[in-house]
Amino acid sequence: MKIKLIASLLLTAFAGVASAAPQSFDFKDPKGVNNAVFKLDAPLEAINGSANGVSGTVAFDPANPAATKGKIVVAAESLTVPNPMMKEHMHGGQWLDVANNKEIIFEARELKDVKTVGDKTSANVTGTLTIKGVTKEVTAPVTLTYLKGKLGQRVPKMEGDLLVIRATFIIKRTDYGINPGAPAEKVSNEIELTLSIAGASPQK
Amino acid sequence: MKRGIQILAGAVVVVALAAWLTTGAHRGWTKTQIEVKTLDEVTGIEGITYQKGFWPGVDFLGAGLIGAGVLAGVSFLFRSKSNPQHQQQTNKL
Numbered sequence: 001m002k003i004k005l006i007a008s009l010l011l012t013a014f015a016g017v018a019s020a021a022p023q024s025f026d027f028k029d030p031k032g033v034n035n036a037v038f039k040l041d042a043p044l045e046a047i048n049g050s051a052n053g054v055s056g057t058v059a060f061d062p063a064n065p066a067a068t069k070g071k072i073v074v075a076a077e078s079l080t081v082p083n084p085m086m087k088e089h090m091h092g093g094q095w096l097d098v099a100n101n102k103e104i105i106f107e108a109r110e111l112k113d114v115k116t117v118g119d120k121t122s123a124n125v126t127g128t129l130t131i132k133g134v135t136k137e138v139t140a141p142v143t144l145t146y147l148k149g150k151l152g153q154r155v156p157k158m159e160g161d162l163l164v165i166r167a168t169f170i171i172k173r174t175d176y177g178i179n180p181g182a183p184a185e186k187v188s189n190e191i192e193l194t195l196s197i198a199g200a201s202p203q204k
Numbered sequence: 205m206k207r208g209i210q211i212l213a214g215a216v217v218v219v220a221l222a223a224w225l226t227t228g229a230h231r232g233w234t235k236t237q238i239e240v241k242t243l244d245e246v247t248g249i250e251g252i253t254y255q256k257g258f259w260p261g262v263d264f265l266g267a268g269l270i271g272a273g274v275l276a277g278v279s280f281l282f283r284s285k286s287n288p289q290h291q292q293q294t295n296k297l
Contacts, residue, residue: 031244031251032251032253033242033244033247033249033251034249034251035249035250035251035252037252050239050252052251052252080237080254082233082235082236082237082238082239082254082259083232083233083234083235083236083261084236085233086233145247145248147246147247150246153246154244154246154247162246162247164247164248164249196249196250197249198244198246198247198249
């Protein structure tokens with residue numbers, strides 16, 4: 001009897017482990033809070049702006065955060081700066097050419113130096129960043145915060161989990177062919193991209 | 205005519221300067237929208253929305269001052285109304 005009980009408990013536990021697949025988090029935020037901020041700090045001019053057209057999915061396993069993979073897409077058209085003429089130039093052919101390059105894509109391939117404390121995981125994420133049709137490999141520090149059962153607090157009548165991702169990338173404008181001829185003292189060659197996004201994984 | 209253009213140039217300077225100063229003497233470019241940050245309490249993310257409006261920058265002030273300068277310059281293309289007494293004296297000579 002005892003052996004049967006132990007065997008059945010072990011089987012249940014094994015089945016539990018075997019079925020612990022990564023959760024899929026959808027980053028299309030109905031509240032419109034998800035955003036990407038970009039900063040260019042040149043000696044003569046600082047340019048700050050943001051984008052809120054964020055979407056994509058990330059597969060995250062709370063039991064194994066190191067296995068996190070996913071794709072985040074920012075609609076290039078949603079990039080905004082407060083000056084209308086500057087925005088028009090930024091969207092134009094010389095700069096981002098949003099008419100022909102509608103998406104900025106980051107595809108996370110692997111996480112390194114993973115440290116998890118409580119619900120927060122910090123790591124260095126390596127993946128590919130595509131801007132204006134140019135794809136380059138990038139590595140950036142990232143923080144993932146797993147908020148178990150918190151989806152209902154954001155979206156009423158929905159149960160599930162949330163995953164908050166924060167990452168900061170520093171890229172070079174010339175690497176992506178964004179008006180490489182523009183003088184660096186007016187428009188910085190270094191662009192700091194900060195991603196602050198939350199994804200939802202509703203319970204099925 | 206000359207006097208009128210000079211008054212208009214002065215008015216352009218006053219209006220441009222007043223608009224720039226009363227909206228906060230913003231030293232960047234002119235803005236037609238301004239960032240409004242809202243905190244999402246569940247995720248801790250600062251959401252960014254934009255409020256529409258008009259905040260003149262140094263480009264607006266510069267354009268106002270250049271416009272006034274051009275008007276003042278144009279005013280010198282017009283002759284002043286001649287003084288009749290001065291005209292008579294010139295004729296006698």
